[in-house]
Amino acid sequence: MDSNYEQLLDRAFAHLPDLSAEKSDFKIPEVDSIIQGSKTIIRNFGQIADVARRDEADIAKHLSRELAAPVSIGDQKLTVSAKVQAAALNDKVRKYFETYVVCKECHKPDTHIEGSERGYETLVCEACGARYTVKRS
Numbered sequence: 001m002d003s004n005y006e007q008l009l010d011r012a013f014a015h016l017p018d019l020s021a022e023k024s025d026f027k028i029p030e031v032d033s034i035i036q037g038s039k040t041i042i043r044n045f046g047q048i049a050d051v052a053r054r055d056e057a058d059i060a061k062h063l064s065r066e067l068a069a070p071v072s073i074g075d076q077k078l079t080v081s082a083k084v085q086a087a088a089l090n091d092k093v094r095k096y097f098e099t100y101v102v103c104k105e106c107h108k109p110d111t112h113i114e115g116s117e118r119g120y121e122t123l124v125c126e127a128c129g130a131r132y133t134v135k136r137s
C-alpha cells in the first residue's frame with residue numbers, strides 16, 4: 001500500500017510540467033572537492049564553469065585571489081595549492097556567482113559580461129534585460 005502510494009506520487013511528480021526554466025530558484029552548484037596532501041582538488045570545476053557560462057580561467061583567477069593560494073586548471077578540475085575545506089570553497093563559489101553571474105533583478109544565471117573598463121564590467125541579463133556594473137576585485 002505504502003509503496004504503491006509512493007509510486008503514484010513519483011508518477012504524479014513526473015508528469016508535472018518542467019517549470020525550472022521559468023522559475024528563478026537557480027541553484028548555485030556545490031563544489032565537489034577532495035584534499036590530497038597539501039592540495040585541494042575541485043573535481044567538478046569544469047561543470048561549475050559551464051553552469052556559470054564563464055571561462056574556467058576567470059573563475060580560477062577569482063578563487064586564487066580569494067583563497068590567497070595558487071591554482072592550476074587541468075582536465076576540467078581545479079587544483080588549489082592549499083588545504084581548503086569544502087565549506088570555504090562553496091562560500092567563495094557562491095560569492096562568485098552572486099557577484100558575477102546571477103542577475104540581481106530576476107536571480108537567473110542567464111547573464112554575460114559586456115566590456116570592461118577601469119576594473120569595472122557590465123553584467124547583462126538575457127532573461128530580464130537588466131544591466132548593471134560590477135567591480136572586478
Ligand SMILES: [Zn+2]
Binds near residue numbers: 103104105107108125
Ligand atoms: Zn535578470
